[in-house]
Amino acid sequence: MSKRSLDGIRVLDLSRVLAGPWCGQNLGDLGADVIKVERPGAGDDTRGWGPPFLADREGRETRDAAYYLAANRNKRSIVLDIASPAGQQAVRDLARHCDVVIENYKLGQLARYGLDYEGLRAVRPDIVYCSITGFGQTGPLAPRPGYDFIIQAMGGLMSVTGEADDRPGGGPQKVGVAVTDLMTGMYATQAIIAALFHRERTGEGQYIDMALLDTAVAMLANMNTNYLVSGTPPHRWGNAHPNVVPYQAFRCADQWMIVAVGNDGQFARMCEIGGRSALAADPRFASNADRIRNREVLIPLVAGMIAERTMNEWITAFEAAGVPCGPINDLAQVFEMPQVQARGLRVDIEREDAGPVPLVGSPIRFSATPVRYDLPPPRLGEHTEAVLREVAGYDDARLAPLLERAAQER
Numbered sequence: 001m002s003k004r005s006l007d008g009i010r011v012l013d014l015s016r017v018l019a020g021p022w023c024g025q026n027l028g029d030l031g032a033d034v035i036k037v038e039r040p041g042a043g044d045d046t047r048g049w050g051p052p053f054l055a056d057r058e059g060r061e062t063r064d065a066a067y068y069l070a071a072n073r074n075k076r077s078i079v080l081d082i083a084s085p086a087g088q089q090a091v092r093d094l095a096r097h098c099d100v101v102i103e104n105y106k107l108g109q110l111a112r113y114g115l116d117y118e119g120l121r122a123v124r125p126d127i128v129y130c131s132i133t134g135f136g137q138t139g140p141l142a143p144r145p146g147y148d149f150i151i152q153a154m155g156g157l158m159s160v161t162g163e164a165d166d167r168p169g170g171g172p173q174k175v176g177v178a179v180t181d182l183m184t185g186m187y188a189t190q191a192i193i194a195a196l197f198h199r200e201r202t203g204e205g206q207y208i209d210m211a212l213l214d215t216a217v218a219m220l221a222n223m224n225t226n227y228l229v230s231g232t233p234p235h236r237w238g239n240a241h242p243n244v245v246p247y248q249a250f251r252c253a254d255q256w257m258i259v260a261v262g263n264d265g266q267f268a269r270m271c272e273i274g275g276r277s278a279l280a281a282d283p284r285f286a287s288n289a290d291r292i293r294n295r296e297v298l299i300p301l302v303a304g305m306i307a308e309r310t311m312n313e314w315i316t317a318f319e320a321a322g323v324p325c326g327p328i329n330d331l332a333q334v335f336e337m338p339q340v341q342a343r344g345l346r347v348d349i350e351r352e353d354a355g356p357v358p359l360v361g362s363p364i365r366f367s368a369t370p371v372r373y374d375l376p377p378p379r380l381g382e383h384t385e386a387v388l389r390e391v392a393g394y395d396d397a398r399l400a401p402l403l404e405r406a407a408q409e410r
Contacts, residue, residue: 004031005369009196010391012094013037013075014082014103014115016044018148018178019132019212021071022185024102027192028074029362029371035094035387036075036378043079043380044068056354064377072377073349073359078388079381086401088113093392095120095127099199100192104132107143117207126205128195130188136211146212148178155180155216160223163238172236184215245291246270246299249328250306257311259302260324264288269321274305351376 009032013024021036021044028034038044050065080087092115095101101120103110110116117129131137134146152158152174162173188210195206217224223234226242234242239258241247246267247260261267264287268280279285279301284294291298306314311327318325327333334340345363348356354376362371385403388394394402 002372003369004372005366006031006193006196009033009100010098011035011100011102012091012098014091014101014105014110015132016104017046018071018181019184019188019210020102020104021046022182023130023132023188023192024075025071025073026185026189026362027100028375029364029373031369031372032100034075035098035383035391036072036077037082037091037094038077038079038380040079040081040381043077044072046071047380054351054354054357062354063380069357069359069377073357073373074375075378076375076383076387077378077381078384080384080402082110082113082115088115090388090392090394090402091115092120092123093394094387096123097391098124099126099128099196101127101129102132102188102192103130106145107133107137121205124205126199126203128192128199128205128208130192130208130210132184132188132210132212134212136214137209141213148181148212149174151180151212151216155213156220156223157216160220160234160236162236164236167238170236170238180212180216180219183219184210184212187215187218240295240299243292244288245295246302248299250303252306252309252311252314254310256328257306257314258326258328259306259314259318260326262324266323267291270302270318270323273317273321273323274302274308276301276305347373349373349376351379353379 006027009027011024011027011032011034013020013034013036015021015024016038024034024036036044042048046068047064049067051061052066053061054064054066054069056062080090082088082091103115108116111119113119117127117131120129121127133142134151135141135144152161153172157180158172158174161175163170165171188208191208191210195208199205222243226234239249244260244262247262248258249256250259259270261270267285267288268277271277271280279298283290285291285298315325315327329337335346340346345361347359347361349359351357357376359373359377361373364371385399388399388402
């Protein structure tokens, strides 16, 4: 069996919902042994965030929502009541044998249980400990809980997402997925791997403070620098681009498509294909900077041109000429795409109670340490006994009260 990049690394995942679990899943895909610690009875909140729910082999709904399945493969699930002394001790006993801890509790909550960085560093001095919160461990908003929707608003993302206020349907919009949660999970993955690399060189663990707000601000990229350089906050452009024209959605004779003209040569070829070569020769549209200054004149002209043919006609012609374009697919169309199928982006992982669980694979492609999908999203507490015996060395006497409590909460 092929080696994976993080084989030999063990992660204690105390997080729930999305940002932390997404990070844990990334590490699990890369080969880490990820132990997911959940509340007795309920488990991760997202187990109940359905419908839809995963069906068992007889077609009956399981307790696991599709939302939960999205962020929890390649993990083992154990149930512990960390508010109890026995549960707290079990976490410490596991942490002694783990390289990484991920948690997303409210500020100071785990310190009350002795499970914060200082508490677990006492049992594993070189631990890499990653906390994920809405606003971070410092600053005036640190004690506040953070939710993706609120962070999208506060961090500026919604100020640049949606149609302009003066257009039909104008106003702020959130992104269709919890993108600040997901991006925070990705940044946390990067930070943990960097901290493990540092530990490999120095023997030192460290604490990582991740905040959804920090991520939301950082990920605005060129929008940030547009503001910092100009002093003018960018506004919503809908499907248009603030710095490239034409670069937006257009209505064809039958449906919508995207045209993304990135340079002057592509613009000239687009105009030629559409029988509008005069537009490329017009000094008002000669360069991208000119097109930006005169977008209110140009865009209706391009829109009228695109409306004359069907989407497939345009895509065939544009692709042949090297003009970037594409359809606006729903997810059924996405998973029917030959390219998506060729890249193996759907994976099915067998689970004992449900058969094949359909999931989306990792986009990472390694030449030497390929991603594997060894474990389906686990049932609640499925691995409690095995993990505590294997990792923490618990015997029957130490296991009994923990297993009894877990059984009572089911």
